[in-house]
Amino acid sequence: xxxxxxxxxxxxxxxxxxxxxxxxxxxxxxxxxxxxxxxxxxxxxxxxxxxxxxxxxxxxxxxxxxxxxxxxxxxxxxxxxxxxxxxxxxxxxxxxxxxxxxxxxxxxxxxxxxxxxxxxxxxxxxxxxxxxxxxxxxxxxxxxxxxxxxxxxxxxxxxxxxxxxxxxxxxxxxxxxxxxxxxxxxxxxxxxxxxxxxxxxxxxxxxxxxxxxxxxxxxxxxxxxxxxxxxxxxxxxxxxxxxxxxxxxxxxxxxxxxxxxxxxxxxxxxxxxxxxxxxxxxxxxxxxxxxxxxxxxxxxxxxxxxxxxxxxxxxxxxxxxxxxxxxxxxxxxxxxxxxxxxxxxxxxxxxxxxxxxxxxxxxxxxxxxxxxxxxxxxxxxxxxxxxxxxxxxxxxxxxxxxxxxx
Amino acid sequence: xxxxxxxxxxxxxxxxxxxxxxxxxxxxxxxxxxxxxxxxxxxxxxxxxxxxxxxxxxxxxxxxxxxxxxxxxxxxxxxxxxxxxxxxxxxxxxxxxxxxxxxxxxxxxxxxxxxxxxxxxxxxxxxxxxxxxxxxxxxxxxxxxxxxxxxxxxxxxxxxxxxxxxxxxxxxxxxxxxxxxxxxxxxxxxxxxxxxxxxxxxxxxxxxxxxxxxxxxxxxxxxxxxxxxxxxxxxxxx
Numbered sequence: 267x268x269x270x271x272x273x274x275x276x277x278x279x280x281x282x283x284x285x286x287x288x289x290x291x292x293x294x295x296x297x298x299x300x301x302x303x304x305x306x307x308x309x310x311x312x313x314x315x316x317x318x319x320x321x322x323x324x325x326x327x328x329x330x331x332x333x334x335x336x337x338x339x340x341x342x343x344x345x346x347x348x349x350x351x352x353x354x355x356x357x358x359x360x361x362x363x364x365x366x367x368x369x370x371x372x373x374x375x376x377x378x379x380x381x382x383x384x385x386x387x388x389x390x391x392x393x394x395x396x397x398x399x400x401x402x403x404x405x406x407x408x409x410x411x412x413x414x415x416x417x418x419x420x421x422x423x424x425x426x427x428x429x430x431x432x433x434x435x436x437x438x439x440x441x442x443x444x445x446x447x448x449x450x451x452x453x454x455x456x457x458x459x460x461x462x463x464x465x466x467x468x469x470x471x472x473x474x475x476x477x478x479x480x481x482x483x484x485x486x487x488x489x490x491x492x493x494x495x496x497x498x499x500x501x502x503x504x505x506x507x508x509x510x511x512x513x514x515x516x517x518x519x520x521x522x523x524x525x526x527x528x529x530x531x532x533x534x535x536x537x538x539x540x541x542x543x544x545x546x547x548x549x550x551x552x553x554x555x556x557x558x559x560x561x562x563x564x565x566x567x568x569x570x571x572x573x574x575x576x577x578x579x580x581x582x583x584x585x586x587x588x589x590x591x592x593x594x595x596x597x598x599x600x601x602x603x604x605x606x607x608x609x610x611x612x613x614x615x616x617x618x619x620x621x622x623x624x625x626x627x628x629x630x631x632x633x634x635x636x637x638x639x640x641x642x643x644x645x646x647x648x649x650x651x652x653x654x655x656x657x658x659x660x661x662x663x664x665x666x667x668x669x670x671x672x
Numbered sequence: 673x674x675x676x677x678x679x680x681x682x683x684x685x686x687x688x689x690x691x692x693x694x695x696x697x698x699x700x701x702x703x704x705x706x707x708x709x710x711x712x713x714x715x716x717x718x719x720x721x722x723x724x725x726x727x728x729x730x731x732x733x734x735x736x737x738x739x740x741x742x743x744x745x746x747x748x749x750x751x752x753x754x755x756x757x758x759x760x761x762x763x764x765x766x767x768x769x770x771x772x773x774x775x776x777x778x779x780x781x782x783x784x785x786x787x788x789x790x791x792x793x794x795x796x797x798x799x800x801x802x803x804x805x806x807x808x809x810x811x812x813x814x815x816x817x818x819x820x821x822x823x824x825x826x827x828x829x830x831x832x833x834x835x836x837x838x839x840x841x842x843x844x845x846x847x848x849x850x851x852x853x854x855x856x857x858x859x860x861x862x863x864x865x866x867x868x869x870x871x872x873x874x875x876x877x878x879x880x881x882x883x884x885x886x887x888x889x890x891x892x893x894x895x896x897x898x899x900x901x902x903x904x905x906x907x908x909x910x
Contacts, residue, residue, distance in 0.1 A: 268786050581767070582767045582768075582780075584728075584752060586755065586781040587752050587756020589752045589753070669763070669767065
């Protein structure tokens with residue numbers, strides 16, 4: 267019960283000096299705000315990347331020329347590799363019995379036109395008809411192209427929702443023409459909106475049959491990616507090993523050399539992303555904790571001033587029987603209330619800032635419970651760490667000296 | 673049985689390289705129900721003696737028994753407990769919390785002895801009634817006159833029913849009329865059975881006591897007995 271009484275004393279002391287209290291809070295507010303914003307931004311980033319990767323599905327892997335590049339040396343080595351071709355997909359199809367479905371895709375950015383409307387930097391994807399079963403692309407309306415259309419190299423196009431909005435506002439695009447590099451394609455379907463990560467709009471794409479793509483955009487040496495779906499999630503590692511062996515043999519890689527291609531799974535990409543965001547997270551949190559240390563020092567400084575100012579009050583309290591612990595708690599509560607108040611305000615601003623940022627840069631921000639609890643813990647920790655010394659100083663004052671302090 | 677029993681109390685302060693002996697062997701006894709004044713010029717050591725008797729400080733050497741309990745060797749927190757239960761202070765400068773109401777100031781010792789809110793309020797109200805301030809309970813110190821502030825301080829000293837009320841120059845900041853009121857109040861509290869020690873340099877204030885210890889240079893110079901017919905007898909110590 268005495269704890270509660272002492273707590274009330276702290277509150278009333280803070281109440282008499284609100285402006286000073288608020289100024290004291292600023293450092294902690296800034297620190298917690300930046301920590302919360304950073305954590306929310308990073309959480310949001312990895313969530314949107316995860317969402318895109320989940321479209322691949324857990325039993326799918328992608329064979330590409332580069333794979334995951336982690337260093338400059340790896341990159342310089344990888345550019346010497348021969349591109350992947352359609353025949354490599356055929357080799358996997360014939361040699362890997364654990365690989366259930368496969369498809370190829372290749373892409374390229376061009377300008378798309380319809381009538382007098384133009385849209386720049388549209389991703390043109392040449393894909394096998396079967397890719398719709400591997401990569402999770404949902405059809406909003408119309409349809410995806412068929413194997414038949416691929417074989418006959420039909421000029422048909424399946425467009426992303428952004429392309430539809432920009433080129434066919436208020437018009438049903440099905441059956442209309444779209445021009446890519448001045449070649450006309452007939453629109454047969456529109457994809458469901460996927461959303462975007464940063465400014466890379468995942469809905470600004472046009473999908474055409476791979477064979478058509480080769481015919482119309484057949485630049486020499488252009489590589490492709492091979493999408494493979496294993497028979498099951500459990501068999502994914504074995505399927506990857508099989509495909510790898512087939513490709514090494516087909517591309518005549520000597521047994522003592524590394525693969526001259528890369529295999530990517532959603533998990534592997536996610537692991538890399540997590541590594542990167544982990545580094546960013548600790549780096550940024552480290553930087554923003556400088557603000558917290560500054561905030562803590564401000565609290566400590568103000569508490570020292572407060573102890574000196576109230577030396578006589580401490581003497582009075584001691585003369586009527588306050589123990590060291592009672593005085594210690596009273597001042598510790600004050601710094602805790604200050605820092606926790608700063609933490610709560612910082613969390614509120616951080617969450618609000620997250621909302622604003624979502625609107626500004628179309629970024630997915632998630633103010634998670636994790637971020638909020640981190641904010642609470644560090645602000646309380648700051649208050650405790652920087653409040654304990656002034657509070658101990660107050661508690662250890664000699665009553666006689668405190669009472670005669672002018 | 674003596675309430676206060678000190679044996680050869682010494683208090684030495686280090687002032688840089690110099691040692692200052694503020695008290696040089698004080699031996700005295702004060703009984704329950706006594707009204708004692710400690711008199712002396714400034715620098716005589718009377719305030720140091722009051723701090724020791726009030727358990728605000730500990731002696732450099734010597735023994736101090738309060739209620740037969742040796743308190744000269746207690747720790748800070750044990751002394752805080754004694755101050756809370758056994759001693760009520762009245763200071764020259766009142767020493768009230770400026771932002772707290774009269775009632776809350778009087779409650780303060782009860783807060784630290786862990787009394788519940790209702791008990792605290794009842795006891796504090798009773799103490800304020802004893803000093804005739806029942807109508808000023810919600811006033812803050814700056815809304816009260818000097819005499820009223822000192823009465824709040826006396827109520828705070830009384831509220832925990834201590835063994836001893838210790839007043840350090842209680843009239844030092846008051847005019848003579850108000851001083852008289854305060855001394856009358858202390859006299860009344862003495863008649864009600866409280867033990868009172870007044871530290872003062874004012875001869876008139878000391879005359880309210882039954883007994884006066886005259887202090888000089890950290891020693892008891894003489895002990896004076898006052899009977900209420902106005903006759904005084906005095907005994908000089910060696």
